[in-house]
Structures are given as structure tokens and as C-alpha cells.
Amino acid sequence: MKTTFKILFFLLVPMLSFAQNTYYLEGKLGKSVIFMEISEYDNNYLEGNYFYEKSLKDIRLNGKFKEQSYNLYFGNDYEETDFEEKFELTKVNSDFIGQWKNKAGKNITVTLKKIDFSKYPKFDFDEETDRNLDVIKVHYIRFSRDSITTYKNQEMIWFTEKHCATPFFRLGNTFSEETRNILNPILEKKHIEMTLNQLSCSSPFSYNTGGGIEYNITITYLDTNLLGYHVFLSYYCGGAHPDFGGEGNIIDLHSGKQYEIDEILAFDKSVTPYDHENFMQFSDYRTNFFGPKIFELVNQNEKFKTPTDEEDYCDYNDLSIWTFPQWNFTELGIEFTPTFARVIRSCETSFLIPFSMLLEYKNATFPYDFKTN
Template sequence: MKKCFFYLFILYSTIAFCQDKIYYLEGTLGKSTIFMTIQVYKSDKETNLTAVYFYKNSLKDIKLEAKLKDNNYTFYFKPGDVVTEKFYLKKSGNNFEGFWYDAKEKQLAVHLEPVNFENYTSNIKIRFDDERLNLVKYKFLEFKKQKTTLYNNKEIVWYSEKHCDSDFFRLGADFSEKNKTVINPILEQIHIQNTLNQLNCSSNFEYSNGQGIESTATINFLNTNLLGFEIFASYYCGGAHPDFGGSGYLIDLNNGKQYEIDDILAFDKSVTGDKENNFDAFSKYRTDYFAPKLLAVINSQEHFEKPKNVDDEPCDYTNEEYWNFPSWSYTEKGIEFTPTFYRAARACEESFLVPFEKLKKYKNPKFPYSL
């Protein structure tokens, strides 16, 4: 995992170094309002472009192949090696002017100018600069109440979003006003980010239908102080292979604090959850203490056996490396852990429930509640 973070750091550092210009644009394609991001990368030998645009009425990304010659920009969408639409644009100052054509050579005028982000301010967190148009998408999101359910006799209200498949929940009428005031903005933030991920999920091979990420949220724990749930998603947004994974959440109903697994369990006094500011210490704790001790606890009930031939039987649950960064879910009966395998062996990722009784002696002293 540490190596993966290192590669990502190198990747984004390289992009930032080579990147010459990013244009965030808004304007019209015929009578439709569109938004576009154009990124220009220059090296000693060549200039490369990437471009993505979306319509205001759909918000779904369309990824374009791109070429630049002199000051003329050509963008086209070519699923199945058939060009279904293309742009011919010329840059004039900060604006782009030109025409769009469909597969039948229907022509529409295009005018684009820099986005005035003062019109799209918000308090949502944008993770990378090249997602700044998420601010635009956020303004046009429309959430609608879909249904209500009960969990532990408490009302849960589920919402959907107009432009894509993105369902998530909020606390309902049975919760105190304080709980709803503290927690529902956090749940809304998660829903917004999931929705933006869905709208951004696109490829060069086909038009997005807003269903590239199949996501399921499951509430697994609820008492007077804590809300636990898991989001499991399988997704394909272009690239070589589909992928999947789960994320566990445990939120304090009283103050909104979101607990990570290292906030809950401490297998050594060197425990740290500070992977952003001190990744070396975080990684060392996970490798030296977390993984071996968690595996020992799980193996005491599962009795794993090392495969005789790992090449033929890749599901080696005795390998501590796969337990360094497991996904987890806080449930009514205990904590479920799922080891993280390499991509080719992702089918090995099975969940194992560890009852609270077996974890009590490892409770982090700073975690304010009993297991």
C-alpha cells in the first residue's frame, strides 16, 4: 500500500510538473449550456491534450480525444472507432470559438469562456484541482426523497439524485434534533461526493448513463451514541478492468466525529491514524503491529492454512501483507474485516467477523465507548 501511495505521489507530481495549462470553460453548444475542462501537457517533443465536457442538463462527463495544431483545437468522441461527435475550436484570448458536429455532420456553433467560479462557491471539498468543475455540478444537483425504512426502530430517510444512480440516507424523524443537525450534513456531504463520483465516472468507449458505479449503503450499527454503516461499490469508469471495494464508517451521533479503525483499536501504543501527515509511522504501525495481531485474532477462529501452491491458489489469508490495510465495517455483533489483495486476486476478498469480545483488550484507550 505504501508503494501505491508513492506511485500516486509520483504520478500527480509528474502531471503537475509537465502540465502547461488548464482551461475551465463554460458556454454554449447551439442552444445548450455546456462546461468543459481542457488540459494541455507539453514536453520537449510533443504537446498532449485531454478534454472533458458535460451538459448542464445531464452533468455526466463525456471524455474527448484531442489534438492541437497551431492555435486550432480538435476534440472528438470515438466509441468503437466511430466518431460520433467532434469539436473544431480556435482559441482567441481566453475564449474558444468554433463548431460542433455530430456523426451526420450536423453543425452547431460553440462559444466557451472561462468559468466564473464566484458563481459556484460552496463548502464542499474538492480533492484535486482538475475536479474544480465539481463546484459547477454541485450547484445543479437535485436530491429527492425516495423512501423511509427502519433500523433499530429509528426512521431512516433515503434520497435519490435526479441526474444519475446515487442513493443514500439521512436520519429521520425518530432522531433528536441535535442528532439530525450534527449528522445529516455529514451524510449529505457523503451523498454529494458519491454523486459527483458517479457523474465523473466515464470512459472514451461509451457514453455514461450515470450507472458506472453500482453502490450500496448498508447500516450495520446504531445505538444512542454511534452510527455505523458500509458503502460497497463496484465500478467501471473505463480502463482495463472493472473494480470493487467497500468502505466502513463509524460516526459519533453527539459530535459528528468519524472514527477510523485505528481510533477504535490499538494493537500497540505506537498506534497512529495520521496517514496524511506521517505516513511512515502509520505504515510501520500497520505492518509491525496491526496486521500480525489482527491476523492472529482472526486466525484463532478461522484456522487458515497456507496454500501449497500460491500461484494456483492465490487466497493466502495467512499472508500478513494482505491485512495491513483491510477494509472494515462496525456491526452489531463485532467488526468485519476484509483483507486487501492484489487486483488479479480480488475475488479472494472475503469478510471475516470478529466478535467484540475478542477485540475488547485491544480497544484504543482514546475511543470513548465500550466495544
């Protein structure tokens, strides 16, 4: 369960009641090609989002509608005077026509029609989400080779994306053609998903800079069977505070399978990977077995003490912070980072459990041995 990017996605997409109607539109703002999404909610509230074909960066909108008249604003919820941009649109059947205005008084004609999604290739998102406009963005994403590094004498080729700051890697020619053919499409898909998050990093009150998410990718493990890497991201996409988080990944070089931590470790026979249909069983296992055991193994070396200072909120003896930790598969063992509430995120730090301590808990279905030397 990749919690980091799930959490990030929900931060980027405002949580509202279900839309009554949603329109996916493409057209022109003056001479520029744009794509827009408009959703209608109760009380005639509107939420919108649009981006230019040339930049792909989301510009989020709020507004109101009455009958066929739709007003959407960037920079203010729906004030007539204090806004950065405003769309004044009229709905004509399934199309929209009108004007774009900015606070300086500039007016540009806007014409929009329903998107024909059959023109664009489908993209297999890992999560089922209402991100229809991301299908359009995938069509325009462009990667270019940036540099080559080595890890254990194996080439890692790094790529950047044309529209935003999103670095990521592919396997180089020191890997077999068969391995590259299996892994590189998976790594490219990951790069696309990271890019889409970056392009969505905006709010109704701040423009997307293309760098709101700062990605730091580290290769953490490699042998003849497995590739491990870690993604750390710090981000500010509008709102009260910036945030950060990490995500570990381990991939089978022969099959491309990406293992979850519960497929690697099993502290009880009730172990089960995350699935929305068995969430209660998953949650019970994590609460009753996984979290307590991870804490026990870490605490053998750390000997945590309960804080006595009222200003010290970093209580590592709280078992709940170990229930859904971040994890990272490394050459020396598996690092676990307990999860704290956002207001005390600074408490988060990683703790290594060596493979020698995890050997007896290796999931019987995990096909590879742990390094214990």
C-alpha cells in the same frame, strides 16, 4: 483513511503528468449550456472533459493542439475519421469558439468563455483534488425523498439524485432534532461526493450512463452514541475490467466525528491515524503491528492453510493483505476484509472479529465501550 473512494477517484481521473495549462470554460453547444475543462500537456497533447447542464455526466475527450487550434475527440484519441464526437476549437484570448461534430456529419456552433467561479458556492472536498468543475455540478445536484426504512425502530429516510443512480439516507424524525442537525449535513455531503463519483464514471471511449457505479448501502450499527453504515460499490467506468470494493463508516451521534479504524483500535503505542505528513509512521505501524495482529485474531478461528494448488491465489497467510484492509463496524464486532491485487479481487471476503476479542485493544482515546454481550 477511506481507501475505497480514494482508489475509485484515481480510477476515474486518468493519471498523467502535470498539465502545463488548464482552462475551465462555460458556454453553449448550440442551444445547450455546457461546461468544459481543457488541459494542455507535453507534445501538444490535450485532455478534456465536458458535461451538459441538464445531465451533469462527464464526457471525456483526448486530442491535440497546435498554436491556437484545438481538436478534441470522444471515441478515439485523435483520428480524423473514427470518432463519436469532435470539437474543433480556436482559442481567442481566454475564450474558445468553433464547431462540434459527430460521426454522422452534424455540425453545431460552440462558444466558450472562462468560468467565473465566484458565481457558484464553494464545496469543502475531503481530499484536495483538482476537481474544479465538480463545484459546478454541486450547484445543480438535486436530491428527492424516495422511501423510509427503520433500523432498531429508528427512521432512515432514503434519497435519490435527479441525474444519476445514487441512493443514500438521512436520519428521520425518530432521532432528536439536535442529532439530525448534526448528522444530516454530514450524510448529505457524503451523498454529494458519491453522486460526483457517479457523474464522473466515464472514459474517453464510453459514455457515462449514470449507473456505472452500483451502490449498496447498509446500516450496520446503531446505539445512543454511534451510527455505523457500510457502502459497497461495484463499478465499471471504462478500461479493461470492472471492479468492486467496500467502505465502513462510524459516526459519533453527539459530535458528528467520523472515526477511523486506528482511532478505534490500538495494537501499539505508535498507533497513528493516517495523515500524508506522517505516512511513514502510519505505514510502519500498519505493517509491524496492525496487520499482524488482525491476522492473528482472525486466524484464531479460521486456521488458514497456505494454498498448495497453483491455481489457488487466495493466500490469507500473506500478512501484507491485512495491512490496509477494508473494515466495517457491526453489532457483533468489526469485520475486516483483506485487500488483494485487482486480478484476484475475488479472494476478498470479510472476517468478523467479535468485540470480546478486541476489548483489550480498544484505543484509549475512543470514548465508547465495545458491546461484549
